[in-house]
Structures are given as structure tokens and as C-alpha cells.
Amino acid sequence: MLKLPIYLDNNATTPLDPRVLEAMMPYLTEVFGNAASRNHPFGWAAEEAVDYAREQIASLINCDPKEIIFTSGATESDNLGIKGVFEMYAQKGNHIITATTEHKAVLDTCKHIEKLGGRVTYLPVNEEGLISLADLEAAMTPQTVLVTIMYGNNETGTIQPIREIAAIAHKHGALFMTDGTQAVGKIPVDVIADGIDLMAFTAHKMYGPKGVGALYVRRKNPRVKVTAQMDGGGHERGMRSGTLNVPGIVGLGKACELARLEMAADTARLSALRDKLERELLTLEESYVNGSREHRLPHVTNISFKYVEGEGLMMGVKDLAVSSGSACTSASLEPSYVLKALGLSDDLAHSSLRFGLSRFTTEEQIDYAINHVKEAVTKLREMSPLWEMFKEGIDLSKIEWAEH
Amino acid sequence: MAYSDKVIDHYSNPRNVGTLDKSKKNVGTGLVGAPECGDVMRLQIEVDETTNTITDAKFKTFGCGSAIASSSLATEWLKGKTVDEALAIDNMEIVEELALPPVKIHCSVLAEDAIKSAINDYRVKNGMPALEESKSHH
Numbered sequence: 001m002l003k004l005p006i007y008l009d010n011n012a013t014t015p016l017d018p019r020v021l022e023a024m025m026p027y028l029t030e031v032f033g034n035a036a037s038r039n040h041p042f043g044w045a046a047e048e049a050v051d052y053a054r055e056q057i058a059s060l061i062n063c064d065p066k067e068i069i070f071t072s073g074a075t076e077s078d079n080l081g082i083k084g085v086f087e088m089y090a091q092k093g094n095h096i097i098t099a100t101t102e103h104k105a106v107l108d109t110c111k112h113i114e115k116l117g118g119r120v121t122y123l124p125v126n127e128e129g130l131i132s133l134a135d136l137e138a139a140m141t142p143q144t145v146l147v148t149i150m151y152g153n154n155e156t157g158t159i160q161p162i163r164e165i166a167a168i169a170h171k172h173g174a175l176f177m178t179d180g181t182q183a184v185g186k187i188p189v190d191v192i193a194d195g196i197d198l199m200a201f202t203a204h205k206m207y208g209p210k211g212v213g214a215l216y217v218r219r220k221n222p223r224v225k226v227t228a229q230m231d232g233g234g235h236e237r238g239m240r241s242g243t244l245n246v247p248g249i250v251g252l253g254k255a256c257e258l259a260r261l262e263m264a265a266d267t268a269r270l271s272a273l274r275d276k277l278e279r280e281l282l283t284l285e286e287s288y289v290n291g292s293r294e295h296r297l298p299h300v301t302n303i304s305f306k307y308v309e310g311e312g313l314m315m316g317v318k319d320l321a322v323s324s325g326s327a328c329t330s331a332s333l334e335p336s337y338v339l340k341a342l343g344l345s346d347d348l349a350h351s352s353l354r355f356g357l358s359r360f361t362t363e364e365q366i367d368y369a370i371n372h373v374k375e376a377v378t379k380l381r382e383m384s385p386l387w388e389m390f391k392e393g394i395d396l397s398k399i400e401w402a403e404h
Numbered sequence: 405m406a407y408s409d410k411v412i413d414h415y416s417n418p419r420n421v422g423t424l425d426k427s428k429k430n431v432g433t434g435l436v437g438a439p440e441c442g443d444v445m446r447l448q449i450e451v452d453e454t455t456n457t458i459t460d461a462k463f464k465t466f467g468c469g470s471a472i473a474s475s476s477l478a479t480e481w482l483k484g485k486t487v488d489e490a491l492a493i494d495n496m497e498i499v500e501e502l503a504l505p506p507v508k509i510h511c512s513v514l515a516e517d518a519i520k521s522a523i524n525d526y527r528v529k530n531g532m533p534a535l536e537e538s539k540s541h542h
Binding site: 307308310346350387396 | 440
């Protein structure tokens with residue numbers, strides 16, 4: 001029997017893989033030691049588990065285990081990377097380059113940097129959600145210390161040309177950081193080949209637990225350092241103080257190991273399901289995929305259904321747990337800034353749904369989702385005066401609406 | 405956001421969805437709202453000119469569940485009322501009936517505007533003076 005509602009919001013968070021939970025259990029129970037306790041077996045066991053997790057993570061992203069700094073999640077990693085570089089390299093310059101479609105953890109951190117007297121360039125994106133390399137090149141200055149561009153976008157799945165971006169940053173003597181939250185564990189990410197100097201990622205987007213993430217910080221060619229944003233016992237080579245979350249770290253390690261072993265199979269299966277979902281939903285007239293279809297994470301699609309209002313649509317697809325381009329949980333109905341940056345009008349941004357599939361998504365669930373969305377969109381359009389006017393050939397942009 | 409049972413009922417089983425022939429002299433049409441704001445309501449009434457009674461009402465709405473429910477409820481209330489009675493419908497009655505939360509009050513305001521706009525269209529079509537804006541909501 002199909003259990004409702006169906007969870008298709010895996011860009012928000014993924015369920016914990018039972019194998020990850022199993023790996024974590026001993027560290028939530030009998031192996032409770034503090035990894036920083038150097039003088040008894042309880043501490044040694046915890047430290048050993050953390051070191052093993054570092055190796056599991058390092059194998060996934062092709063780095064040295066010592067280059068992993070554990071944090072509470074990607075938001076903290078983004079903060080530590082950006083603020084840490086800004087402070088550490090203040091002698092060199094005060095300019096940071098990012099993009100308008102970044103996650104708030106990056107954008108709001110950059111806003112903070114501006115308050116501290118830093119200068120930030122926010123690169124625009126094209127209708128596919130990609131930045132222009134020429135824009136990046138033009139924005140680079142001798143004062144640029146950091147270029148931070150996300151790997152895969154959380155709303156559309158659009159993958160930026162990471163290697164080319166890294167090369168431009170390096171050519172001008174700047175560091176390159178990426179928010180790899182949605183990409184790590186989903187597609188091959190290789191910090192050496194990609195030229196990444198710092199990378200934020202988190203466990204709970206790849207079937208690990210919430211509350212644990214990491215910042216990759218390159219140790220050679222060049223040796224990168226960040227100023228600690230959390231002061232205390234000097235853990236994590238002095239870059240992030242605080243007792244390590246041993247069970248969480250073990251979970252992140254196990255999640256990375258599973259991702260490394262199963263990525264190819266997961267990708268093949270999920271992209272086929274995603275393509276089926278997308279193909280079927282695009283049979284609805286006036287439906288559009290948002291973001292690049294060529295450069296995209298394999299498990300994500302974001303589709304707008306014109307002439308249907310977003311909040312009404314969310315109510316109509318109540319059997320699905322999905323995200324909409326409207327932040328309609330708050331009092332104000334704000335369309336997604338990411339979709340707006342792609343050039344979507346407010347109404348198209350509002351009427352979008354984001355589907356994020358996971359390792360646990362089944363074909364039966366996708367088939368149900370297809371029918372459910374089709375029914376909801378069709379029903380709402382039958383009820384929509386805009387759809388009727390569109391069908392009569394009336395140009396809606398020529399109407400003088402009574403704005404309210 | 406949690407919707408009331410009545411909103412869910414109107415959303416799931418909307419009453420009187422449809423279109424009346426706007427070329428008919430005894431049909432009044434009101435189109436209010438704007439796509440960028442996320443709500444557009446079209447409400448139509450058909451009036452028996454001898455009794456001044458609304459014999460039919462239809463709506464189509466682009467909007468959230470509360471907007472759909474407000475217009476659906478409005479058409480239910482309009483049928484059988486005289487035009488003057490219809491003019492007296494206040495948005496707060498819709499708020500109460502549907503238990504709309506404060507952030508959704510604008511949906512009821514839009515429904516009231518749609519009613520007034522449809523009546524106005526009917527009046528103008530039949531040689532009566534247009535109504536003055538009795539309330540300013542905006």
C-alpha cells in the first residue's frame with residue numbers, strides 16, 4: 001500500500017538511512033567518550049571513530065582526512081569559510097564574489113561581511129541559473145580574496161561550471177569556495193580535479209543525521225587557513241572549537257561511504273524517475289522547467305504551471321510533500337528569489353513546485369505524484385479566470401488589473 | 405497554514421464554478437485582483453429584471469484556498485438575493501463563516517469587491533448610475 005503523503009522534498013532534508021543509524025547507535029550508547037580525552041580508552045574509542053569518519057568523507061571528495069573540519073552543518077560551514085577567509089586574508093584584500101542564487105547561509109553571511117566593511121559582488125545568472133564566466137572575470141580585482149559559488153542549486157538543481165570558476169579565481173590569486181550542500185553525495189565531487197579550496201556540506205542532505213556537517217579546507221597548493229569563528233578548546237586544528245559530535249560524525253562518515261559506493265546506481269535510477277516525472281508533467285500545457293536541464297543534479301526538477309496560483313496548488317497536491325516557489329508559510333507571499341533571479345515573473349515563480357527525489361523514492365510514488373499533480377493543475381485551471389482568458393486568446397499583460 | 409473545514413470543503417467542492425454569457429444585458433461581471441498579487445476573482449450574476457433578484461451566480465478564481473472558498477461562498481449567498489441585499493454583504497460575514505485567519509482577510513475583501521463590481525457592471529449596462537466607492541480597502 002502506498003503511504004500518503006509522499007515525501008518528495010529531499011532537497012530540504014533526506015530521511016536517515018537505516019544503515020547510517022546502525023553505524024551511529026553504539027556512539028549514542030556505550031561508546032560515549034569525548035574524542036578530545038587523550039588519557040583513557042573512552043576517549044580513544046571516540047577519536048578512532050572520528051578519524052575513521054574523516055577517512056570515509058575524504059574518500060568521497062578526494063581530499064586528505066586532515067582537511068575536514070567538522071561543524072554543526074552547512075550553514076555553519078558557509079559562515080566559517082566566508083568569515084574565516086575574510087578575516088584571515090584581510091591583509092590581502094576585502095573583496096568577495098558570489099552569486100544572487102546562493103543559499104541564504106552564503107548571502108546573509110556576505111551581507112554581514114559588507115557591514116564589516118568588506119565589498120561583495122553578487123553575480124547575476126542567466127535564465128538557466130548559470131553565472132557568466134565573463135562576468136566573473138570582469139569582477140575579479142587584486143583585492144578579491146574569495147570567490148564563493150554553490151555547486152548545485154537547492155531550488156533548481158542547476159550545476160555551475162565549477163572547474164572554470166575555480167580556474168578564474170586562481171588565475172587572479174583568489175581562493176575558491178563552494179557550497180556543496182546539494183551536490184556532495186549526489187554527483188562526483190573531487191576537490192583536487194575541481195580546484196576547490198573550501199567546501200561546505202552537510203550530512204542530512206545525503207541520508208545522514210541533522211546537526212552535523214563539515215568544511216573542507218585545503219592544506220596544500222595553497223595552504224588555506226580560516227580564522228575561527230568559535231573560540232574555545234582549539235578543536236579541529238584550532239579552526240572550530242567545541243566537543244565533537246561523535247555519533248553525528250560517525251553518521252556523516254557512513255553516509256559518505258554509502259554515497260561513494262551507491263552513487264552510480266542511485267543516479268541512474270533517480271534520473272530515470274525524475275525524467276519520467278518531468279516528461280509527464282510537461283504534457284500539461286503551459287508548464288515549464290526552471291533552471292538548466294543540461295547542467296543539473298540528477299534527482300531534482302522544478303516546474304512552473306502557468307495560470308495556477310502557488311498556494312492553491314500546494315493545497316491541491318496535499319498528498320505530496322513538496323516545496324513551492326512561494327514562501328506562503330509567512331504572512332507575506334514572497335516569490336522565490338532564486339526563480340526571480342532566473343528572470344521568472346512573480347506569477348510563474350509563485351506557481352512552481354520543486355520535486356526532490358531520494359534513494360527511497362519508488363516508481364509507484366512517482367506514478368502517483370504524476371496523476372495527483374495533473375489532476376490538481378487541471379482542476380485549478382478549470383477554476384481559473386486567467387486560464388479561460390488565455391484559452392480565449394486574451395493577452396493578460398494588456399489588461400489593466402485593479403492592483404490591491 | 406491550517407485551513408478551516410469550511411475552506412477545505414469549498415476548495416474541494418467549489419460551488420458554481422463557471423461562466424455566464426457576459427453579452428447578455430442582465431448579466432453583470434466583476435473582475436478584481438491582479439495576477440502579480442496572487443489573486444484574481446471573476447464573479448458574475450444573472451438578474452431577473454422584473455423582481456431585481458439574482459437568479460444565478462458563477463465564479464472563477466485564481467488564488468489560494470481561502471480566495472477560492474470566499475468566492476464560492478459568495479456565489480452561494482448571492483443566489484436568491486435581491487441586488488440591494490447583495491450589496492449589503494460585508495466581507496466580515498465571509499471571514500466569520502469561513503473562519504479565515506487575519507492573513508487571509510484580504511480574500512474576503514476581494515470577494516466583496518467582486519460582488520460590488522458585478523453589480524456595478526449590471527447597473528451600468530442597464531442605464532443606472534454607477535455605485536460610488538462605499539468602502540476603501542486598499
